[in-house]
Amino acid sequence: MPAQTAAREVERLGLPPGSPLVPAEHAGRRVMAKFFRAIGDPTRLLLLEFLLDGERTVSECIEQVGLSQSRVSSHLACLADCGFVTARRDGRFTRYQVTDPRVVHLISLARALTADNAAALAACVRIDT
Amino acid sequence: MPAQTAAREVERLGLPPGSPLVPAEHAGRRVMAKFFRAIGDPTRLLLLEFLLDGERTVSECIEQVGLSQSRVSSHLACLADCGFVTARRDGRFTRYQVTDPRVVHLISLARALTADNAAALAACVRIDT
DNA sequence: ACCATACATCCGGATATGCGGATATAACTA
DNA sequence: TAGTTATATCCGCATATCCGGATGTATGGT
Numbered sequence: 100m101p102a103q104t105a106a107r108e109v110e111r112l113g114l115p116p117g118s119p120l121v122p123a124e125h126a127g128r129r130v131m132a133k134f135f136r137a138i139g140d141p142t143r144l145l146l147l148e149f150l151l152d153g154e155r156t157v158s159e160c161i162e163q164v165g166l167s168q169s170r171v172s173s174h175l176a177c178l179a180d181c182g183f184v185t186a187r188r189d190g191r192f193t194r195y196q197v198t199d200p201r202v203v204h205l206i207s208l209a210r211a212l213t214a215d216n217a218a219a220l221a222a223c224v225r226i227d228t
Numbered sequence: 229m230p231a232q233t234a235a236r237e238v239e240r241l242g243l244p245p246g247s248p249l250v251p252a253e254h255a256g257r258r259v260m261a262k263f264f265r266a267i268g269d270p271t272r273l274l275l276l277e278f279l280l281d282g283e284r285t286v287s288e289c290i291e292q293v294g295l296s297q298s299r300v301s302s303h304l305a306c307l308a309d310c311g312f313v314t315a316r317r318d319g320r321f322t323r324y325q326v327t328d329p330r331v332v333h334l335i336s337l338a339r340a341l342t343a344d345n346a347a348a349l350a351a352c353v354r355i356d357t
Numbered sequence: 358a359c360c361a362t363a364c365a366t367c368c369g370g371a372t373a374t375g376c377g378g379a380t381a382t383a384a385c386t387a
Numbered sequence: 388t389a390g391t392t393a394t395a396t397c398c399g400c401a402t403a404t405c406c407g408g409a410t411g412t413a414t415g416g417t
Contacts (some may be wrong), residue, residue, distance in 0.1 A: 103333050105280035108332035112332070115337055122331065128274060131339070132268050132270045132273055133268070134266070135265070135267045135268035136265060136280070137352075139263075140261050140263035141258050141261045145257060147250060148248055154282070169325035177354040179348075180348050180352035181345070183340055199341070200236065201337055203233075203237040203241070205236075205338065206249045209264065211263055212331070213260050217259060217308050219310070220310050220311065221262075222330065228258055
């Protein structure tokens with residue numbers, strides 16, 4: 100496997116060559132890490148899937164995942180803050196939904212990568228659960 | 229923003245329509261969550277960037293990130309287990325490197341998404357740091 | 358005004374994760 | 388063989404994250 104794998108993909112994607120993919124400053128990396136941790140939870144992934152097909156209220160989400168109201172509300176706020184879903188106030192309701200197609204793309208890439216490496220991933224003890 | 233954002237992107241990406249993006253079984257979601265948490269740490273993101281351009285030994289990585297040998301070794305093993313980098317034994321050395329172009333694609337998508345939402349992301353208190 | 362509904366936030370407890378130091382293993386070298 | 392180097396693993400401590408219950412806030416209905 101050649102060393103230029105990364106450079107080639109950067110080229111293929113039409114990205115500016117030579118510029119870092121991961122932020123060079125510590126603060127920027129902390130933000131990107133936070134972004135990934137937001138979808139690094141099984142419950143939030145389930146909610147994300149549920150919010151792909153259209154708007155859903157918090158109550159509908161609660162029924163879907165079977166956790167407490169406070170927890171589900173917090174998970175949804177987290178997904179919204181981190182840009183995975185959009186929140187819309189509608190009277191007493193808040194309707195959440197995935198609106199950015201790049202979120203779909205991101206998850207589909209992760210799906211493919213995890214599928215190709217499921218065994219080692221499941222066995223990795225440095226991250227629990 | 230229409231409700232079919234997700235379906236449209238699935239179509240555009242040539243993915244099988246109707247099949248879930250996120251695994252339907254809890255075990256599968258746990259694995260995908262683990263995958264994202266692996267890159268949900270600033271140090272591992274820094275290492276990932278460092279490993280884009282070619283093979284690096286553990287010692288070189290230690291110098292790059294400035295953390296203890298045990299910690300860096302553990303971070304690298306985590307990235308390898310989760311499929312972000314490849315590890316190759318070479319005598320006394322272990323050489324790590326990003327070899328899968330999809331990793332580059334994934335990070336570039338995250339870069340774009342976080343850039344468009346940096347303020348809210350930084351302000352999200354449900355995930356600390 | 359009063360109450361019910363829908364949601365958001367606060368709190369303390371349990372588990373997960375990051376950290377460095379100590380130790381173990383494995384490969385070269387003299 | 389003995390010693391050095393490179394890396395991996397184990398340990399306890401500190402912090403982060405998930406959880407449900409309690410409480411706060413806003414909207415709509417009577």
